[in-house]
Amino acid sequence: MRTVSGVDILPRSFYDRDTRQVALDLLGLHLVVGEGGEQKIARIVEVEAYLGSQDLACHTSRGMTRRTQVMFGPPGHAYVYLIYGMYHCLNVVTEPEGKGCAVLIRAVEIVSGFTGKTSGPGLLCRALGIGMSHNGVDLTQPKFCLVRPATAGAIRVVRRPRIGVDYAGHWAKRLLRFYIKESPCISRR
DNA sequence: TGCCGGATCCTG
């Protein structure tokens, strides 16, 4: 298995599972961006699950387009998009190729290598320097990946409706937003 | 080709 700084990189099989399960398992894991002196590490504390083409809040609910190509692709890749013309959002693609599922990273805590605000999907991408050049990148290689930290203690998970998807009918009510209760970096209580 | 609205964030 590949490693960064002596820690195992999460393998593709981690992502190739039920999206809600992946979303829950992502809480507390570390996101690694860049290598060597440029390396930035962040602890994931808030996520949202997007369940594919039948999920009216999910970008893939409108079918395969150039933008959603990556989401319909194989698991374990980054899906990055531009929102409101000024912020980027980072997702990890889940489940087998063709399902169009992903998990949005909504908030992180700073571990090392960078500064800035990280409580919100646009803010964390800005702080970590994530942009469209990261779209479609394979998350199983050292320069952009997820790892399980050695010191992963127990956490309490809060389940809420997703943010900003009121247009999605009954899908807006589903409890698909998860965050670590005790984290100070949650985007909204 | 044009228009509308968005998985956001900041300011007043």
Added chain:
DNA sequence: AGGATCCGGCAA
């Protein structure tokens, strides 16, 4: 409450 700022998706 409203603006920044621009792209994607759909209607025409």
